[in-house]
Amino acid sequence: MSGVPIGIVRFPGTNCDQDVFDAVAAIDGARPVWLWHKETALGGVRGIVLAGGFAYGDYLRAGAIARFSPIMDRVIAFARSGGPVLGICNGFQILTEAGLLPGALMRNAGLSFVCREQWLRVDSTDTPFTRHFRPRQLVRFPVAHGEGNYVADDETLDRLEGEGRVVFRYVDEAGEATPLANPNGSARNIAGIADERGNVVGLMPHPDRAMSLLVGSQDGREVFRGLLEAAA
Amino acid sequence: MTVALRDTPVTPDVVAAHGIRADEYDRIVELLGREPNFTELGVFSLMWSEHCGYKYSRALLSEFPSTGPQVVQGPGENAGAVDVGHGFAVVFKMESHNHPSAVEPYQGAATGVGGILRDVFTMGARPIAMLDSLRFGALDDPHVRYLFRHVVRGVGDYGNCVGVPTVGGEIVFDDAYAGNPLVNAMCLGLIRHEDLMRASAAGPGNAVYVLGASTGRDGIHGASKLASTELSADTVESRPTVQIGDPFTEKLLLEATLELIESGAAVGVQDMGAAGLTSSSSEMAARAGTGIEIDVALVPRREPGMTPYEVLLSESQERMLVVARPDQEPALMAIAEKWDLPCTRIGIVTDDDLWRVLEDGEEVCRIPVAALVDEVPRYVREVQEPSYLAEVHGSMPDPDEIARIDPLAALEGLLSAPTIASKRWVWEQYDHHVQTNTILGPGPAGAALLSIKGTPGALGVSTDGNGRYVYCDPRRGGALAVAEAARNLATVGARPLGVTDCLNFGNPEKDAVYFQFAEAVRGIAEACRAFDAPVVSGNVSFYNESPKGAIYPTPTIGMVGLLEDVEARPRGGGSPGDSLILIGRDGAHLGAGSLLAEVLGIVAGRAPAVDLDAERRHAEIVRELVRGGVAVSAQDVSDGGLAVTAAETCFGLPAACGIEIELPEAEGGPHGAMFGEDGARYLLVVPAERRDLARQRLDSGAVPWREAGRVTSDGRIRFRDVGERPREELERRWRNAISDRMETMEDER
Numbered sequence: 001m002s003g004v005p006i007g008i009v010r011f012p013g014t015n016c017d018q019d020v021f022d023a024v025a026a027i028d029g030a031r032p033v034w035l036w037h038k039e040t041a042l043g044g045v046r047g048i049v050l051a052g053g054f055a056y057g058d059y060l061r062a063g064a065i066a067r068f069s070p071i072m073d074r075v076i077a078f079a080r081s082g083g084p085v086l087g088i089c090n091g092f093q094i095l096t097e098a099g100l101l102p103g104a105l106m107r108n109a110g111l112s113f114v115c116r117e118q119w120l121r122v123d124s125t126d127t128p129f130t131r132h133f134r135p136r137q138l139v140r141f142p143v144a145h146g147e148g149n150y151v152a153d154d155e156t157l158d159r160l161e162g163e164g165r166v167v168f169r170y171v172d173e174a175g176e177a178t179p180l181a182n183p184n185g186s187a188r189n190i191a192g193i194a195d196e197r198g199n200v201v202g203l204m205p206h207p208d209r210a211m212s213l214l215v216g217s218q219d220g221r222e223v224f225r226g227l228l229e230a231a232a
Numbered sequence: 233m234t235v236a237l238r239d240t241p242v243t244p245d246v247v248a249a250h251g252i253r254a255d256e257y258d259r260i261v262e263l264l265g266r267e268p269n270f271t272e273l274g275v276f277s278l279m280w281s282e283h284c285g286y287k288y289s290r291a292l293l294s295e296f297p298s299t300g301p302q303v304v305q306g307p308g309e310n311a312g313a314v315d316v317g318h319g320f321a322v323v324f325k326m327e328s329h330n331h332p333s334a335v336e337p338y339q340g341a342a343t344g345v346g347g348i349l350r351d352v353f354t355m356g357a358r359p360i361a362m363l364d365s366l367r368f369g370a371l372d373d374p375h376v377r378y379l380f381r382h383v384v385r386g387v388g389d390y391g392n393c394v395g396v397p398t399v400g401g402e403i404v405f406d407d408a409y410a411g412n413p414l415v416n417a418m419c420l421g422l423i424r425h426e427d428l429m430r431a432s433a434a435g436p437g438n439a440v441y442v443l444g445a446s447t448g449r450d451g452i453h454g455a456s457k458l459a460s461t462e463l464s465a466d467t468v469e470s471r472p473t474v475q476i477g478d479p480f481t482e483k484l485l486l487e488a489t490l491e492l493i494e495s496g497a498a499v500g501v502q503d504m505g506a507a508g509l510t511s512s513s514s515e516m517a518a519r520a521g522t523g524i525e526i527d528v529a530l531v532p533r534r535e536p537g538m539t540p541y542e543v544l545l546s547e548s549q550e551r552m553l554v555v556a557r558p559d560q561e562p563a564l565m566a567i568a569e570k571w572d573l574p575c576t577r578i579g580i581v582t583d584d585d586l587w588r589v590l591e592d593g594e595e596v597c598r599i600p601v602a603a604l605v606d607e608v609p610r611y612v613r614e615v616q617e618p619s620y621l622a623e624v625h626g627s628m629p630d631p632d633e634i635a636r637i638d639p640l641a642a643l644e645g646l647l648s649a650p651t652i653a654s655k656r657w658v659w660e661q662y663d664h665h666v667q668t669n670t671i672l673g674p675g676p677a678g679a680a681l682l683s684i685k686g687t688p689g690a691l692g693v694s695t696d697g698n699g700r701y702v703y704c705d706p707r708r709g710g711a712l713a714v715a716e717a718a719r720n721l722a723t724v725g726a727r728p729l730g731v732t733d734c735l736n737f738g739n740p741e742k743d744a745v746y747f748q749f750a751e752a753v754r755g756i757a758e759a760c761r762a763f764d765a766p767v768v769s770g771n772v773s774f775y776n777e778s779p780k781g782a783i784y785p786t787p788t789i790g791m792v793g794l795l796e797d798v799e800a801r802p803r804g805g806g807s808p809g810d811s812l813i814l815i816g817r818d819g820a821h822l823g824a825g826s827l828l829a830e831v832l833g834i835v836a837g838r839a840p841a842v843d844l845d846a847e848r849r850h851a852e853i854v855r856e857l858v859r860g861g862v863a864v865s866a867q868d869v870s871d872g873g874l875a876v877t878a879a880e881t882c883f884g885l886p887a888a889c890g891i892e893i894e895l896p897e898a899e900g901g902p903h904g905a906m907f908g909e910d911g912a913r914y915l916l917v918v919p920a921e922r923r924d925l926a927r928q929r930l931d932s933g934a935v936p937w938r939e940a941g942r943v944t945s946d947g948r949i950r951f952r953d954v955g956e957r958p959r960e961e962l963e964r965r966w967r968n969a970i971s972d973r974m975e976t977m978e979d980e981r
Contacts, residue, residue, distance in 0.1 A: 012572065013480050015395025019668050052666075054393045057480025113388050115663045144392070144663040209665045214683055214798065 003031030004232045007045030009075065009091075011037045011055035011066045016088065016208060020051040023208040023224050030228040037069040047084040047231030048075055050091025052144075052206060062105060062147045063093035072098060084128050084230040085200045086223070089145055092192070092202030101195055101202050102160070103152030108145070109185025115144040117216060118183060118205055120191055121171040124164045127198040128230030132222040138175050139219035141205035143183050143191075148204040150186040150193075157187055168192035168203050199230070240270040250277035256609055263603040271541045271589070272597050275604065278507040278545060279514065282774050285608035288740040289772045292612075292750055295757040296767040302729050303766055308519075310351040310431055310503060312768025313423070314730040316794055318687040321425050323357035326365070326418035326695070326732045326790040328773035332474045333386075333415040337379045341386030341415050342477040346549055348419040349394060350503035353486050354552065356429040356493040357421025360667055361682055362391050364401035364417050365695040365734065365788040369410025371650045371973050374980035376405075379413050381979060386477075387417070388661040393479035394486065398662035399673050399680035401695050405650040406829075408699065411778025416734040416771075418695055418790040422684065429493045431502035433516035433524055433555045436583035438499055440513070440526060443568060443575045444485045444551040448534030451475035451508070451547025462739055462777040481550040481573075488571040489552060497556065497563035504551040510544045510604075512553040513579075514587045518605035526579035527590040540589060540596045555581060618744035624704050627836040628823060635901045639875070640955045642831045642907065646872040647879055647962055649830040653969035671801060676884055678720035678868055683798055690801060692726025692793040698839075698871075699736075699784030704824040705839035706748040710755025710787055712839060715847045715911055717791035718763045719868035722851040723914065725800055725858040726793030728765040733789050736773045738782030745774075748785040755842070756787060762844035763851075765791060800859040802866065806885045808945035809920040812878070813863070815850050817936045818896050819873050819908025826872045827907040846912040853933045854914050862922045862929065869913035875906040875951070877915045878941070882949055883963050885917075890948040890959050893941035902954050917943065 006024045010017050017034075024032040033045055037055075042048070055066035066072065072094075079085045079100050087095040095101045108114055119140055122133040133139065152160070160166050168191040172181040177189035184204070192203025207220030240246065247257050250273055260268055260276050268276060282288055298306045304321045305313035311325035329344025345362060352359050364387050369376040391398045396419070433440065451474065492498050500520070502512045509531070517524040528543040538546075554575070556564050568575035582588070587604060589597035646652050659674035671690060672681035679694040696716040702709030718728050733756065738745040760767055776783045795801060822828060823837020857863040865884060869877045874893070882891045895905045918926045923939075930937045941952075950956035 013393070013483055015393075015483065016666060019666065022668065053395060054480060054483075057393065057478075059480070112385075113392055113661045113663070115392075115665065116660055142665045144665055146392070206665070209668050211668065214671055215665070215668055 003029050004228055005031050005033045005045045006047045006049065006227065006231060007033050007035040007042060008049050008051055009035045009037065009071055011069060013055045013057050014051050014053035016052035019208040020049050023211050023220065026211055027224045027228050035071055037071050040070045040074065042074050042078060047227050048078060050087040050094050052089030052091060055090055055094060062090060063097040066094045067097040076100060079200045082197060082199050084227055086129055086227055087202035088206055088208060089204055092204055093147065095200065095202040100200050101193055102156050103150055105147050106149040106151050107147050108149050113146040114183045116142065116183065118143045119171050119173055119181065120168045120205060121175050123169050124167045124194065126164055127167055127194045127201050129201050129223045129226045130167055131226050136175065138171065140217040141207050141210045141220055143205045145204055148184040148186065150190045152187060160193055165194045166190055167194050167201055168205065242267060242270055242273055247273065250274065251281065252277055256280065259609065263607055264599065271544065272599060274541050274545055275510050275597060275599065278510055279604040280608050282772065284507050284511050286772055287609050288611050288774065291610050292753045295753055297757065297761050298766050298768060300764065300766045303768055304425065305428065306768050310354050312730065312732060313428065314768060314792065316684055316691065317689060319424050320684060320687060321423050321428065322420055322691060322792055323352050323355050323423055324418065324420040324732050324790065324792055325351050325769040326416055326734045326788065327351065327771040328734050328736060329415045329417065330412065330736065330773055330776055333383055334413055336474040337382035338386040339474050339476055341383040342390040343475045343549055344415050344417045345387055345390040346477045346479065346482050347505050348417045349396060349482065350505065352419045352421035353489050354431060354501050354503045355423065356427045356490065357423035358490060359396045359419050359421045360669055361420045361680065361693065362396050362398045362417060363693060363695045363790065364398060365697065366401065366403045367409040367414035367699065367786060368405050370407050371405050373410060374978060376410060377974065377977060378979035378981050381974060383413065383415055384658050384661055390477055390479045392663040394483045395666050397664045397666045397670055399664050399670055399682065400693060403655055403658065406784065408784040411780035412776045412783050414736050414783065414786060416788045418732060420693060420792065427494060429501055431516055432500045432520040433522050433581045434499050434520040435557060436522055436581050438555050438557050438581045439561065439577050440524060440579035440581065441554040441556065441564065441575050441577050442531055442551055443488065443554050444573055445478065445481050445548055446532040446534045446574065447543055447546045448548045449538065449542055449546060452542055452545045462775045475547050475549050477549050484571045484573055485550050485552060488567050488573055492564055492567045495563060497560045497567060498554050499557060500555040502553045504553055506547065508546050514601055514604045516553065516555065517587060517601045523582035523584040523586040523601060524579060525582050525588040525590065527593065529592045530576060530578040532574055532576055540591050544589065613746050615743040615747045618747055620744065624836055625838050629832060629834065629836065631900050634822065634903050637831060637903060639902055639906055640957055642827060643875050643879065644962065644965060645831050646826055646876050648965040648969040650970050652826065652872055652876060654967045655970065656967065657971040657974055672724060676804065677724055679724045679726065681724045681795065681801060688797050690795045690798040692721040692724045692795060694720035695788055695790045696720065697786055697788035699786035700829060700835060701824050701839035702748065702752050702786060703784040704835065704837065706751035706785060707755040708839040708842050710752035711759040711842045712911060713787055713789045714756055714759035714763065715842065716868065716870055717789045718847065718851055719914065721791060721793040722854040723858065723866040723868055724795065724802060725855055726795045727855060728763045728791055728793045731760055731765045731767045731789055731791050733767060733770040733787055734773065736776050736783065736786040736788065738775065738777045740774045745782060752785055752787050759844060762848055802858050802864060804865050804884065806864055806889065806917045806943050808889060808943050810943040811918045811920065811923050811939050812891060812893065812941040812943065813916045813918050813926060813937060814874065814913065814940035815854060815916065815935060815937050816913030817910065818905045819910045820904040821908045821910045822904060825907065825909040827903065840910050843912060850912045850914065850935055853930065853935050857916060857926060857929065862926050863916040863918050866914050866916045869915060870909060873907040873909050874915065879949055879962055881915055881917060882959055883966065885943060888945060888947055890944040890946045890950065891941055892944050892950045892952060894952045895954065902951065906951065915940065
């Protein structure tokens with residue numbers, strides 16, 4: 001199989017690995033490759049996705065144990081060297097635990113797991129994963145999480161906004177970031193953020209579940225297309 | 233249960249405490265040729281319990297059709313399977329976890345999900361969907377809210393973590409379940425035919441392993457004590473008999489099991505579910521016609537000092553029994569290590585037809601396999617129709633009393649009744665998207681629709697069962713549960729392939745309960761034959777009684793069907809000017825229905841009559857209209873009749889739309905036509921430009937139908953000559969009935 005190799009990390013308890021694998025495989029020119037958590041080398045992958053799920057059962061705290069698995073040292077080095085890394089849901093939680101992204105994901109404000117269709121606004125197109133969207137474009141990705149409440153101190157939030165690093169925000173159908181449109185109480189309706197250079201992005205919603213009109217949305221395709229181009 | 237010492241003498245009191253009748257004990261002595269020891273007695277009490285041995289139900293269950301060209305695996309394995317074409321089969325089963333959920337709702341529900349998942353992946357199938365059929369008391373009772381909240385959380389936390397979407401199910405709230413909630417979980421898995429694994433301990437000399445979690449004292453006597461007796465005031469003291477679930481270990485076990493089956497590293501695999509090591513090992517040997525020898529000292533323990541009795545009877549979760557040839561052992565061990573799961577050799581397959589248990593090489597049990605599995609007593613009882621039925625049938629309210637009900641106020645009441653209201657509060661707590669197969673999830677349709685990756689087709693799945701109907705009319709009620717499931721499948725264009733069931737009843741040793749069970753089984757069997765939907769798996773749950781009495785007899789039907797081409801799925805939508813077409817005759821039957829139960833608070837009359845020929849023909853034509861795109865959506869007419877169905881249809885239309893319904897002239901008012909629950913009926917949304925097509929097709933089909941109304945643009949729900957309400961007002965009641973109660977009212981444990 002040819003194509004640009006994109007690594008998908010599998011921790012014990014990762015459960016969206018196959019969905020991400022299928023999403024990457026659906027992009028012409030991309031080749032999904034499994035990265036097992038016990039491995040200590042990346043095998044030449046050019047981009048990395050941390051998929052959703054409950055790595056190590058989310059015991060202790062979501063993402064807290066996964067961060068110390070052997071593969072993560074390599075992922076961190078890859079990210080620091082400018083390689084494209086996308087963390088979805090539990091993958092976002094792991095990226096914050098690993099210090100690649102600021103802030104933390106706390107228990108949903110409503111205290112319950114929430115799974116629904118969700119409108120998002122693309123607030124930054126300055127990342128590889130969002131460059132194919134128009135500024136402030138509305139997209140629909142499902143959310144499904146119990147700990148998606150993004151928190152950071154005001155200084156960090158101001159800096160993220162000031163530097164254009166808030167990538168996705170929870171909005172209503174009209175594109176407004178209202179409290180009602182916020183599924184988990186996230187600060188300033190933040191759904192996804194980028195690191196300083198933009199090559200590391202984490203988001204709670206699932207672009208991997210928005211790859212076909214059969215399941216209601218194919219807006220996620222652009223995210224994976226951008227990943228491929230950055231990796232090529 | 234007192235501490236189980238192996239040298240406890242077997243006295244008549246001890247025998248009785250194990251739930252074994254005197255005549256059953258005599259039979260055990262005859263089969264063994266001697267008195268059983270204490271450990272052996274415990275083993276018999278499990279294997280001969282209703283939960284494991286089906287002693288009251290098996291004779292009747294043989295009435296179910298269980299064969300057909302589509303059947304890949306019928307009853308007798310961990311789950312059944314039907315062919316879905318293109319080399320794939322769907323493996324599915326439903327199971328109850330009622331009493332554990334009554335005692336400890338979070339863990340009871342969670343481990344119910346875990347158990348049914350294992351039943352499916354132990355056959356080599358990757359679980360692709362869960363559905364849950366739940367019954368609770370009235371939601372205004374604070375203890376019921378506690379049970380409901382924690383059952384929902386238990387279901388969600390377990391399924392969400394393992395990564396299997398919960399795509400549907402149903403929930404009923406009725407005082408009949410106040411002391412004994414029902415938690416029935418159904419799982420479906422997908423497999424290529426050639427990968428199907430059977431749970432058999434074949435090949436004398438092969439080794440027996442336990443894979444997964446270690447064994448503790450949890451769940452001892454879950455099957456016999458908790459599942460096979462009535463709930464009582466001191467059942468809450470039974471918390472130790474409820475198992476504790478760990479979905480993270482389950483996920484690892486799932487992946488490891490599928491990997492070892494796919495790579496050919498095992499001869500047979502069986503979930504260690506109810507009755508744990510005892511039932512899994514003896515059933516595997518029985519299927520293969522072999523014997524088995526296990527040394528309990530080799531079983532990894534969670535706690536020190538466990539006796540053989542405890543190890544054998546433990547229902548610790550997330551464990552598998554695996555049989556492998558010597559040449560398979562290295563691959564088996566490598567897979568276990570990859571997934572960080574303990575895998576320990578604990579015994580061997582033998583050729584002596586004996587189930588032998590050792591402890592450090594010393595024999596503890598020696599029982600012929602057949603005595604445990606094949607010699608379970610079977611009870612067939614002759615019972616009379618219970619007298620309550622005539623009373624219920626004769627107590628219909630006076631027609632004047634019904635005529636005095638304000639129809640629109642009644643509609644408001646029905647839409648805000650938790651049984652009928654939106655279940656969004658529940659299903660938003662379940663991941664219903666993971667695995668990206670969910671075309672229609674828990675919200676919009678009567679059935680879920682799931683794509684089957686690797687094929688052009690989709691699966692329709694529905695669970696149904698109306699306990700009030702069965703209580704009023706056991707035979708009709710059984711048939712109606714099947715008919716409603718088939719109707720729900722028709723609304724998404726799917727044709728029935730097979731059925732699994734969960735038969736929840738009271739104590740079968742009571743005449744009335746046994747009568748209800750026997751009659752309901754007959755009704756189910758008749759309807760399954762009519763729909764060509766064989767029963768390939770299932771579960772019986774008796775003793776659903778509490779000090780408040782028996783539950784409504786509640787068979788739950790899980791039906792799986794196929795839509796061969798996913799492009800033919802209903803697209804939904806609708807716009808002003810579209811026709812609302814009623815398939816079937818106008819309603820008239822109010823007996824045993826929602827109007828009486830929810831508005832007048834009475835249970836009276838007979839359940840609707842069953843016409844299986846009409847059910848089949850009407851389902852066929854609905855399927856055809858949906859598949860051909862003539863109808864953009866379809867709803868079956870069930871709880872609350874045409875009025876509720878019309879309102880729910882309206883809630884599925886774009887925001888500004890309303891509907892207008894015309895009702896036939898009827899003596900005594902519109903109540904029969906609005907709220908009647910007669911069977912074989914559907915309401916279809918047909919775009920204006922396809923109205924003539926629909927008319928042509930319906931007229932040639934010899935099916936009763938009429939154009940019952942149309943979609944409007946005024947945002948109102950109107951029953952012409954009766955009255956109207958703003959859609960927004962009715963929709964708000966329907967949407968918030970459950971969430972308002974759960975978010976503003978306190979629970980009580």
